[in-house]
Amino acid sequence: MTRMTEAASRLVTGWTRWYTAGLPAPVRERRRAEISADIHGQFEDARSRGERPAVTAALMLSRLARGARHDLAWRHEIDRPARLARWQARRAGWTAVVLLLTLAAGVAWLGTGLSLRAGADRQPLRLAALAARQLATGSPPGSVLPPSIGLAASPGPFLMVFDRRYHLLASSGRLGSRAPVLPSGVFAWAAQHGQDRVTWEPQPGLREATVVEPYGGPHPGFVVAAQSLGSVSGLQLAFGWGIGGSLLVLIMISLLLARLLPTRTRPFRPVR
């Protein structure tokens, strides 16, 4: 056997090993053995006819190339019951993988959402604490306010100061031409627990991370600091789409692997 015929033989046996991989052992071994006998027969025939090795190698590769689509069609037909059996055997495992992936995605989405939301409280917490300290020392309500903003147009922080009967004393936030109205229930909760953190929606689509804190001093009352959740909502939405898309891709990949991955087979010993 020359290097050319050896290479042709290796290609044919390699191809056969590939397209029979994962088939039931009797079917797989039969086809491989038949191809082995065929290769040997072709070499013997070529030798008896005095055919040049290069021609034999070319003819053998031609047989491989011309029949490749039939090999694949045969494989597809033969493998149909095995594919079904493999899928049935792997379906439970695949379902568990999908459930785990969905659970992990849900935990990641929820955890990140909560973390983003908690992070949005930082600035209002700082503002409320600072203002409460100044008000407790007798500073007038108007002096503790940051620059005035319109809530609908600006995502920046704003502050509101109330007396102990929940009457508004000063506000740096405006909704139209008036100060936004805060539900009075939050004052009672803050008075009882020392602080309240809520998501406040002063008008539909306008969500604010809000901190309510009571203050003492000569004229006690409540300070309310808030900041728009617009950017946080955008991040939460983008993250949700990212996680949802990744989950879908992972489910598709796991489905393809579960359906298409062949089982392990014994090595194919080519003809020498």
Place this chain on the structure above:
Amino acid sequence: MRRRKGELLPIELAILAAGIDLAAAGEPGFYGFGIARKIRDASSARQLTAHGTLYKALARLEQAGLLVSSWEDPGAAVTEGRPRRRLYRVTPSGEEAVAASQQQRAHLAPRPGLGLAPS
């Protein structure tokens, strides 16, 4: 190639016809390459039937009951120092199918005086 029920493809007919010839010549069974060589020699072609085409057709004919196959005696392969062969035989159904197919082809062949003539 799309075919009608019971109709044999040219490669299937060639395999069965070659198998019948080999049996008539005293060979009890034929293996894959043996049939490819017989078909090549019978048609004076240079090319052998492709592996995929040949073995897919053999599998289809066996499934249809037109061929049967079995492994040859391992001793024969060992003695001759070659891989063991899967030997095929044409069944009586296979012989009938070839006869029917040949009859049908003869019936469909153009006969003098029939067919369209230029106007």
